[in-house]
Amino acid sequence: MSKSNSKTKIKKLDKKIKISQKCNSNLYKNGKYIDQLINIADSIDFDEEGKLVMDCLKELKELENNNKQALLENDNNTLYPHLNDKYFNKKIFKKREFNETKMEKQPNVKDIEAITNSLCQDQEFELAPHQMFVRNFLSFQTPYNGLLLFHGVGTGKTCSAISVSEEMREYNKQMNITKEILIVASPNVQTNFKLQLFNEKKLREVNGLWNIKSCTGNKFLKEINPMNMKGLPKTDVIKQINRIIKQNYKFLGYTEFSNYISKIIDKYSTKGKKNEKKALRNEFSNRLIIIDEVHNLRITDKVKDVKKSTENLKKVVVYANNLKLLLLSATPMYDNAREIVWILNILNLNDNRFPIEENEIFDSNNNILTEDGKGKELLVQKSTGYISYIRGENVFTFPYRIYPNDMGEKGSLEYMMKNKWEYPSKQANDITISGVEGINYLDLMTIPICDYQSKVYNFNIQYLKDKKKGFIKDEDKNSGIPYVLLDGLVQILNFSYPHKKFNEDNPGKKYDIVKRLYGIDGLKRNMFYTKETMFRSFAYKSDTIKNYGRLFDYDNLGKYSNKIEFIMKKIINKKGELQSKGKILIYSRYIHGCIIPLALALEEVGFTRYGGNSLFKEKPKTKYTKHNHKLRYIMITGDSVLSPNKLEEINAFNSPDNKDGEEIKVIIVSKAASEGLDFQCIRQVHIVDPWYNIYRIEQIIGRAVRNQSHCLLPFIERNVEIYLHATLLKDTNIESIDFYLYRLAEKKVKSIAAVSKILKENAIDCFLNSVQSDMSKDKLKKKVDQILSSKEYNKIKFVLGHKDNTPVCDFNKCEIKCENNKKINSVNEETYNNYYMVLNVDKIIQRIRLLFKDEYIYSKKELIKRVQHIKNYPREQILFALDQLIKDKNEYLVDMFNRIGTLKNIDDYYFFQPLELNDENTQMYDNKHLIDNKWKQLDFILPEKIKEEKISSNKKIHNILIMLRNNLNDMKNRKWLSKEEKKNFSKIAAWTIYLLKEFNDIDVDKFYRYAMYTIFEQLSGEDKLLLLKHLWSDDYIEENEEERYAKFYFKKFIKNNIIGIVMKGKIKYYILENNNWNKLPSNKDNLTKDMYKNDKNKNKNIGILEIGKNKGIDYRIKNTEKENERAGAICGTGDYQKADMVVNNNKLFRIFDQETNSRYMGMDKYYMEKSSIKKIYGNKYDDKLSIKHENKTKSVKLSLKHLCVEHQLLLTHFQEENFLDKRWIYFYVELIANK
Template sequence: MSVDTDNSNGIYLDRSKIKYPIIDDLDFREKIGKIFKQYKIKNEKKSLKDICYPTKFTFQNPQIFVSDFINPNTNYKSLLIYHKIGAGKTCAGVKICEEWKNKKNIIVVVPASLVGNFYKELRSECAGEEYLTTKERKRLGELNPDKKEYTDILDKAKQRIDKYYNIMSYHKFVNLATEKKINLKNSLILIDEVQNIVSETGTFYKTFMKAIYSAPSDLRIVLLSATPIFDQPMELGLTLNLLRPKIEFPVGSKFNEMFIKTKKNKSGETIYEVKNVNKLKNMLNGYISYFKGAPDHVFPKKNLKLVKCIMSRYQYEAYRTVMEQEGFGRFGDSDILDLPNNFLIGPRIISNVAFPNKGINEEGFDSFKGKSLDYEMLKIYSIKFYKIMKKIKSCKGTVFVYSNFKEYGGLKSFIKVLEYHKYKDFKDHGKGKLRYAIWSGDESAEVKENIKDFFNKKENVDGSMLKVLLGSPAIKEGVSLLRVKQVHIMEPYWNMSRLEQVIGRAIRFCSHKDVISEEREVKVYIYIATGLKNSEITVDKHIMDLAFKKKELTDQFELVMRDMAVDRYLFQK
């Protein structure tokens, strides 16, 4: 079908009669901007009510554009959809797939935790009535999920979807590809959250690359990511190479040598800058769609504070002992382009909590009990726990607490503190005042769904049913929390992308739409353990400084990416 509409404001485009520019065209973006000019976003400001309470479903212009760009009527074969939060990038991916489903095999690869989400998107109005009728959709809203009729409707929808789509996890794709059971002949492959598989040495990445590069030339490739550079700029080269570009990107240290220059400032600190910008622009041309996403006013305001936590003499001495045992003296100027993400575990854990008997792991954990969990004693063993608890106590709403450490050095020990102060586990005791719940990799999907449902209920806006949600790295994707008041991040991380991902669980598109405007704010606290002398660079401070440095460099690359987006003249001011 060559005529399309966005079903809202009468935008029609007869794609069969258009002469599309080749990617090598020096005026490629300008020509694309002219061809698709009717999709240009107007400067009209929509209210929160218009955006968060739409009277009917309509596609956003960027969603229509990408489905017209990677389309049976064009010769463009691959695209990175770099759309930020609130842009509806999954629906954009669905819209592309729907254009191709009668012409190609559709393979969708997502993180295991998001397989259900993709099916849900296909059951939504994004796919119209292809897999779920309006009547069925209405009936689902009336039924409890445990009813047979409810599961029957979902099963029927799944059967309809599976006729056209092969939706699988990264693991399943890799296993099938390894067994030579993946056939990409006459196919479109869509990879969601692609940043998760991008790694110079990772098995997953190598398997995807091998499958894509051994596929026939008619393969169409769509990658989705709100953070295509998650940790290092060289990930951009790895990601773009999945799109089979005309000029292959250098990877690893060769990418850094080609596109990054370093110099020292007056204080001897290393400064990083993008170089060979024109070469980079030329290589990126034609492969990226960028959209900022929803306007700021439909998100709650973020009030971010770095909380300085001066360790007690006891905790500090334990910290110094571990630093010396692991062979670390003082931190200097580290190279942000060459950092492992797993080192300094010991000092990072002690920066969270030093156990009363000076033990570590289970032995130390067992001594953390009784009076040692009192507020005054917490100041000695964990100044972070003390500060978090005081803030939770004063909070009139729900709270999200995150740690990279699920076990003794993080959430497991913090649970002891919560329980000493009369909190009970929601899983065992059900809803009520002073309840906490854990979201890690250990809970079943059913338990997690129950936790999310209660936490997000409007009646729980004051935390009277479930106050505190504890999250490990397992919560970093695909989870939307509503009406959160406070976010506590127990320790910094090596890159801002991870921290922003965590914060993004609570600061969501329209997440606070039914809260009065004065209270549409989320207070975000990142806890930094510091030494007895303010001048000392502790492990927390060191990691936070590196994350900020990385972000400065990443921002430079992202600016180039946005500038070279195929829809540069449609969706950017």
């Protein structure tokens, strides 16, 4: 293919050069040539097709460079700047639609506390300027097709993506395009994306209309209710919005996405490349793909999977037309700097631009080529127009990171280096470390190795030297140590287990025991436990107790783990006194090598696992009993046995009631918690074991250091102590494996930092966001008082602002100097139109509505000034919003009396006019005052006389707790029932829960809790109040199971710190103030309006718990479709005999099985013959539950009472889990409220 012939295939349009369809088709029709780029040695032999491909690639490169030169020579303004324009970023800055989204100047830090407290308040949600920029840049008003959001943690990447996807959805709707928007992300991030799109829990009804604070604002609500009709049922609103999302979005994991493409390719693989291309083009053209944490596409254990996923995506961008691509990542170069080439190639290929080779930018050491600056020049050229950069960790909304040197820790590596400590000169494999290769930026928490640990560590080193090839290297060769050889050493420095064959004084070469000194083998050698259940199964082996004592006891920890001992001392001392305030996060990759030992060490000092059983079979007889607080922990891991109730535990951990760790003090996490999870109010982070990638560690720290994560704490406590634990060996000349991995991580991040700096300075929004540099400590020059979590350090003066060579600045200089700083003064309005003007209208209208709640009339000048008070909206946009409010008959205002009205305008004045006054000549006096209304009656509430208790509160609460304990014991201990006992709810519940567990795989803990709800319902109002006050009292110390269930029960009915309790048939309200429940003052009665009223979307048959004539609980079942059935029939009487309950329960189990994906889906549970149940899920059953009683087998008949209790527990479960979004059961206080 000659150059002259190929030129005939070129079309020039507005100085944009495109290769013809034929050349483009030849270039990519064979996948094996996609990665063969321009600069390949001439000696390589290509077939004819390959030569054609190479010619096309060369032509693409030549034409792109010619185009770049042409743009330099002729600087005329086009509609939008070309991607090859050297001054692209400055011209973008000049465009009004983008210029209006420039980042606002940071507020004055003089009163930093007032600023942060203001930002912590629950404000109306509004897109940040950088999020509006992203939306505008990728809109269909511009020619741009791809963008990488290189946005730091907490900057709202998900909301930025949603702003783009919703504009795309609107465009698709107008163009009648029915293709779904593809969201590619991990499961945790998918869940977060869906919640950001629409979180039904944030729906609020205001004056009959639904509102929501979210990324999308009220867009969905307006779409389903354009006429602003009042009184739409919440369930209908949720259903319609979910339907819109389901129709327009498709969520895929990374592997799912790759397989999704592969299926399309495989379907046409036998029909030739032409059909394959056509299929991909049909599927992905005119579509938006959003890939969150795009670097994850290349992170997998299998090289084959990496190649497949990356090649598949390349094929999509090559063959699809008009494809929009939005890539998200706070760390686009996760493992090494070369990874940016793949991302840039994806974005360039999507625009039919030539791709590049890694060796065109990097040398063999991953450094940017310096010869003639070609490496940087090409990187700038290929990244122009594709990178948006926002720095994370806003100093006004994020907690402050406190490293060991900041708190004066003598073990701080930074502190030690300042005090002339010398970095070790040798690696673990005896290779010499260069003087400049030490750790320069990471402030590690160094801990001296303990004696026994040191001997085990050295034994393992000798084993590697003697037995493992690749550990010992020549000085002149690659000095790196294969990671597979490091795993045991890292675990030994976490916890070293004793072994009777290991001679501490003369270990010898008994290498067969090496693996039994750490990790899972070490744990198994010293502990009994059941792998399938874990909990309540751990016990020391007799040999371990005899020879070494209790390994995880506080006094013994220092022999086997320097790190765990250090962490435990940060939590509690020998006297049982807490040594830190607030919650603590501990991370390790190793479940058996660290996480379980940590949990056992916590249990040894009195900690228990929240929400369920602890690990030890028998609770340790701890001597640390002086504490007057609850000690609980949770584990979030990828092991379903260890972490069966992750969501429930995380919610409890993040609860406002637990902001100081009063309910759950410690959370131990594994790699499974590194993405998509947010933790609130963490005060300490302990990274127990290192990793060769600093961004993995940053992901963990990022779970604790979050945007507005510490707002519940006072300003002076909004900080997080961060400990990167690293062991110091006894031989100070040798580097420990901890140090080696951190050094390797730092070395990697330095080469990444150089590329990051170029990308940041060449970002399309660099000029727009130039004020980011104002957040550096050098610019802010401000110190603030901070009280630390650790008691021994107390208060410090913390220097505010981003610091050079820290993670937030990618271990580089924080200052950013934008590329090609060509001065442009004027703003270009050629492409500005109504599309951009209306984008902010909803928020401006919302602001105007709030203003008219305060006043009835404003001058134009005053109204514009008030709207711009919070944000400087353009004047044209405000006038556009006012015009829409006046002309749109469906847009209403609400005044201070909650009257609905419209906006009127006369000359330069805007005023509110109530709908009830339709005379346009009405005077302003009438608009401001309510129409006279004669009240029928006035109600006065007189104080009630409180009778003195005959029995002391302490005695009463003691009796209540004993009664609760007895009932729970009855539920947990099945036994043969006498005639009298067959009426006892708890004894019947024992058999019911047993049957549910046997056949339906229920969470037993939950069903015990549901059964205990009935016992709490039986309490009198006075006893409930006593129990409530006891559970929230300051001196409340230890919570047992029945008390924990009681807290769950009361929290069901607490709303905004107010609870209602039925006293003598009427609801009395109490408010929580300073941990005391007091009677709600009459002037706050409005807070209880409709508090328990929920009469919508009831199931046909609902359960009702009601106080019966004998003061016990009657369980009624009411058919809501029968108008004449007011109260419902008591289960077991009237219409609800055994056969009826079998039918009812079978219906419920069908719902249960469907919602839980049970293996019994579609089957009836019970099958009856005459009056007996003969089969359960098709298995023969004799209607009797057998148990040994007094050396004989006696049976308990599966009675009507069992079926009634089962029905009640199932409905309670359905209500708790919100099955089908229906009302299933009423508790007594709800029954009274809804009468």
